[in-house]
Amino acid sequence: MASELKNKIKIAAARTGHNRPSHEASAYNPNLKHEDVKKFAAGNLERTLNVYRMAGEAGADVAVSVEYALNFGDFGSLEKQKILKELVETIPGPTTEIISEISKKFNMFTATNYLERDEDKIFNTTVLIGRDGKIVGKYRKIHLPAFESWYTTAGSDHPVFETDIGRIGLSVCHDMAFPEHCRLTALSGADIILNATAGWGFVTNYTLGRALLQVRAAENCVYIANAYVMNPGVPGSCSCIVSNRGVILDENDSLTDDGFAMAEINPDYEMVNDNVMWNFMSGVRSERMRFMLERNPLTYGLISELSPTLSKKYYPQYKYAKTPEDLAKISQRYDEARSDEFNGIKNDLFRKEW
Numbered sequence: 001m002a003s004e005l006k007n008k009i010k011i012a013a014a015r016t017g018h019n020r021p022s023h024e025a026s027a028y029n030p031n032l033k034h035e036d037v038k039k040f041a042a043g044n045l046e047r048t049l050n051v052y053r054m055a056g057e058a059g060a061d062v063a064v065s066v067e068y069a070l071n072f073g074d075f076g077s078l079e080k081q082k083i084l085k086e087l088v089e090t091i092p093g094p095t096t097e098i099i100s101e102i103s104k105k106f107n108m109f110t111a112t113n114y115l116e117r118d119e120d121k122i123f124n125t126t127v128l129i130g131r132d133g134k135i136v137g138k139y140r141k142i143h144l145p146a147f148e149s150w151y152t153t154a155g156s157d158h159p160v161f162e163t164d165i166g167r168i169g170l171s172v173c174h175d176m177a178f179p180e181h182c183r184l185t186a187l188s189g190a191d192i193i194l195n196a197t198a199g200w201g202f203v204t205n206y207t208l209g210r211a212l213l214q215v216r217a218a219e220n221c222v223y224i225a226n227a228y229v230m231n232p233g234v235p236g237s238c239s240c241i242v243s244n245r246g247v248i249l250d251e252n253d254s255l256t257d258d259g260f261a262m263a264e265i266n267p268d269y270e271m272v273n274d275n276v277m278w279n280f281m282s283g284v285r286s287e288r289m290r291f292m293l294e295r296n297p298l299t300y301g302l303i304s305e306l307s308p309t310l311s312k313k314y315y316p317q318y319k320y321a322k323t324p325e326d327l328a329k330i331s332q333r334y335d336e337a338r339s340d341e342f343n344g345i346k347n348d349l350f351r352k353e354w
Helices: 034-057 078-087 094-106 173-177 179-187 206-220 277-282 287-293 309-314 324-342
Strands: 009-015 062-064 109-118 121-129 135-140 160-163 166-172 192-197 223-228 239-242 248-252 259-265
Touching: 009 034, 009 239, 034 062, 034 078, 034 094, 034 109, 034 259, 062 192, 062 223, 078 324, 094 109, 094 121, 109 135, 109 166, 109 192, 121 166, 121 192, 135 160, 135 166, 166 173, 166 179, 173 179, 173 192, 173 206, 179 192, 179 206, 192 206, 206 223, 206 239, 206 248, 223 259, 239 259, 248 259, 277 287
Parallel strands: 009 062, 009 223, 062 109, 166 192, 192 223
Antiparallel strands: 009 259, 109 121, 121 135, 160 166, 223 239, 239 248
């Protein structure tokens, strides 16, 4: 496969923000009209499309969006789910048609994250579109934080897509907090993992988030393109490109202007290195292959346990809100807090750190 790849590949990760919904488009407007919300969401999507155009003009071979490129605002509570299901699109759908035109125009792969409706379920999905404007495939986020699990269903697959720039795997935000996701994607053959995020798993510790990306890339011998939502009120995050040896090649930490991080790489995916003593002693010239072969998966059984030893022991103290009754109570409180916010009333819930 390596002989078929381009000598140089440009990878881009978007750095865009989300617009704040107007009074008319807010989920807590009693006179809400779907048309106003869709217009607001289209404005958010346009920010990503503009960055795709900029990246395409700069010669990008692939570009990944931030999480929720098609952002509707805050419809996540149980009380708002009926409205959300009426707003969310299918894939393929209107949004993939728009993005396909840009991919085709710039001869560029795009990986765009937004909510997807499939029958009566909603997924947090990244769709990969090829240079020809056709859908290559999609990935549905597997690791859902508590709030997101209220309105989306977890995916179950770690797909990897063969392309002319290498094998592409996909990741979304909270997935990065769990080493199993990148590991399974890498073991499935991924050379590059494109990550769309609004938090990369550690929202309030950006130093740790950057280091985590570097470790994920190095331990799995994959390139990672991380597209992080711009939040002017919370400085410290960045969109970045990380090499398969854990080096940050480029980053964009702007808090004011939409843009992207981009790096040009040599597709050295197999990481053949004759100057490493461990490679010589193992008889495996590829560092990537050696790390895979030196695993001892027969000892890893605990990783696949739904309730491992620690949570079995401490579950009475650390109860995870999963029952319908628990979720209903938490959601109602959250919904009331958002309603207070909409009406200009202070609510202590939003003093909590995310």
